[in-house]
Amino acid sequence: MPIDATAPYDDQNIFAKILRGEIPNKTVYEDAFALAFHDINPQAPHHILVIPKGPYVSWDDFSASASDAEIAGFVRAVGKVAREAGFVEPGYRLLANVGMDAHQEVPHLHVHIFAGRKLGPMLAHD
Secondary structure, three states, X not given: OOOOOOOOOOOOOHHHHHHXXXXXXXXEEEOOOEEEXXXXXXXXXXXXXXXXXXXXXXXXXXXXXXXXXXXXXXXXXXXXXXXXXXXXXXXXXXXXXXXOOOOOXXXXXXXXXXXXXXXXXOOOOX
16 A cells, blocks of 8 residues: 655554564665665566665655765665676666655665566556
8 A cells, every 4th residue: 555755754664674673584785774685576587675774764755864874875785786686787777666656655765676677668658
Protein backbone atom coordinates (compact mmCIF):
# COMPACT_ATOMS: atom_id res chain seq x y z
CA MET A 1 0.00 0.00 0.00
CA PRO A 2 1.48 3.39 -0.96
CA ILE A 3 2.62 5.62 1.87
CA ASP A 4 2.50 9.36 2.50
CA ALA A 5 6.09 10.53 2.03
CA THR A 6 5.42 13.62 4.17
CA ALA A 7 4.56 11.57 7.27
CA PRO A 8 7.09 11.26 10.10
CA TYR A 9 9.62 8.43 9.99
CA ASP A 10 8.24 5.11 11.28
CA ASP A 11 11.03 3.17 13.00
CA GLN A 12 8.98 -0.05 12.72
CA ASN A 13 9.23 -0.16 8.91
CA ILE A 14 10.85 -3.23 7.34
CA PHE A 15 14.06 -1.44 6.36
CA ALA A 16 14.55 -0.04 9.87
CA LYS A 17 14.17 -3.60 11.16
CA ILE A 18 16.72 -4.85 8.59
CA LEU A 19 19.17 -2.13 9.68
CA ARG A 20 18.72 -3.22 13.32
CA GLY A 21 19.36 -6.85 12.37
CA GLU A 22 15.83 -7.95 13.28
CA ILE A 23 15.11 -9.21 9.75
CA PRO A 24 17.73 -11.07 7.72
CA ASN A 25 18.81 -9.96 4.26
CA LYS A 26 21.27 -10.94 1.54
CA THR A 27 23.76 -8.10 1.97
CA VAL A 28 25.71 -7.01 -1.10
CA TYR A 29 27.47 -3.98 0.42
CA GLU A 30 27.61 -2.06 3.67
CA ASP A 31 29.46 0.98 4.93
CA ALA A 32 28.86 3.79 7.43
CA PHE A 33 26.21 5.42 5.23
CA ALA A 34 24.39 2.66 3.34
CA LEU A 35 23.28 -0.94 3.23
CA ALA A 36 22.67 -2.73 -0.08
CA PHE A 37 20.90 -6.07 -0.39
CA HIS A 38 19.01 -8.24 -2.85
CA ASP A 39 15.29 -7.47 -3.19
CA ILE A 40 13.13 -10.38 -1.98
CA ASN A 41 10.71 -9.80 -4.88
CA PRO A 42 13.03 -9.04 -7.83
CA GLN A 43 11.58 -7.17 -10.80
CA ALA A 44 14.63 -7.82 -13.02
CA PRO A 45 17.29 -10.54 -13.18
CA HIS A 46 19.40 -8.36 -10.87
CA HIS A 47 17.49 -6.20 -8.38
CA ILE A 48 19.39 -4.63 -5.50
CA LEU A 49 18.04 -2.17 -2.94
CA VAL A 50 20.30 0.48 -1.41
CA ILE A 51 19.12 2.23 1.73
CA PRO A 52 20.71 4.96 3.83
CA LYS A 53 21.45 4.09 7.43
CA GLY A 54 19.75 7.27 8.66
CA PRO A 55 15.99 7.59 9.29
CA TYR A 56 14.80 9.21 6.08
CA VAL A 57 11.30 8.63 4.71
CA SER A 58 11.99 9.54 1.09
CA TRP A 59 14.41 11.14 -1.36
CA ASP A 60 12.76 14.47 -0.56
CA ASP A 61 13.29 14.02 3.19
CA PHE A 62 16.87 12.82 2.64
CA SER A 63 17.86 15.66 0.32
CA ALA A 64 16.39 18.24 2.71
CA SER A 65 17.57 16.78 6.04
CA ALA A 66 20.66 14.59 5.62
CA SER A 67 24.14 15.94 6.18
CA ASP A 68 26.44 16.56 3.24
CA ALA A 69 28.50 13.54 4.35
CA GLU A 70 25.42 11.29 4.43
CA ILE A 71 24.32 12.44 0.98
CA ALA A 72 27.76 11.99 -0.55
CA GLY A 73 28.27 8.64 1.19
CA PHE A 74 24.92 7.29 0.06
CA VAL A 75 25.27 8.41 -3.55
CA ARG A 76 28.80 6.97 -3.68
CA ALA A 77 27.52 3.69 -2.21
CA VAL A 78 24.87 3.37 -4.95
CA GLY A 79 27.54 3.86 -7.61
CA LYS A 80 29.96 1.46 -5.94
CA VAL A 81 27.31 -1.27 -5.74
CA ALA A 82 26.51 -0.89 -9.45
CA ARG A 83 30.20 -0.90 -10.43
CA GLU A 84 31.12 -3.87 -8.24
CA ALA A 85 28.16 -5.86 -9.61
CA GLY A 86 29.35 -5.23 -13.18
CA PHE A 87 26.24 -3.31 -14.20
CA VAL A 88 27.90 -0.23 -15.74
CA GLU A 89 28.96 -1.62 -19.13
CA PRO A 90 25.66 -3.34 -20.06
CA GLY A 91 23.59 -0.67 -18.29
CA TYR A 92 21.28 -0.42 -15.32
CA ARG A 93 18.37 1.61 -14.02
CA LEU A 94 18.00 3.48 -10.72
CA LEU A 95 14.56 4.10 -9.26
CA ALA A 96 13.45 5.86 -6.08
CA ASN A 97 9.70 6.13 -5.60
CA VAL A 98 8.45 9.08 -3.53
CA GLY A 99 4.93 9.17 -2.16
CA MET A 100 1.48 7.99 -3.10
CA ASP A 101 1.42 8.66 -6.86
CA ALA A 102 4.79 6.93 -7.31
CA HIS A 103 3.58 3.98 -5.19
CA GLN A 104 6.26 4.20 -2.50
CA GLU A 105 5.54 1.23 -0.24
CA VAL A 106 8.14 1.51 2.54
CA PRO A 107 8.58 4.73 4.52
CA HIS A 108 12.39 4.58 4.34
CA LEU A 109 14.33 5.96 1.37
CA HIS A 110 15.48 3.19 -0.91
CA VAL A 111 16.97 3.13 -4.36
CA HIS A 112 16.29 0.18 -6.61
CA ILE A 113 19.09 -0.92 -8.95
CA PHE A 114 17.71 -2.98 -11.86
CA ALA A 115 19.98 -4.80 -14.32
CA GLY A 116 20.46 -8.01 -16.24
CA ARG A 117 18.23 -7.41 -19.25
CA LYS A 118 17.08 -4.66 -21.59
CA LEU A 119 14.71 -2.62 -19.45
CA GLY A 120 12.88 -0.66 -22.16
CA PRO A 121 11.39 2.81 -21.81
CA MET A 122 10.50 4.10 -18.37
CA LEU A 123 6.88 5.01 -19.02
CA ALA A 124 4.35 3.61 -21.42
CA HIS A 125 3.54 5.96 -24.26
CA ASP A 126 -0.03 7.21 -24.56
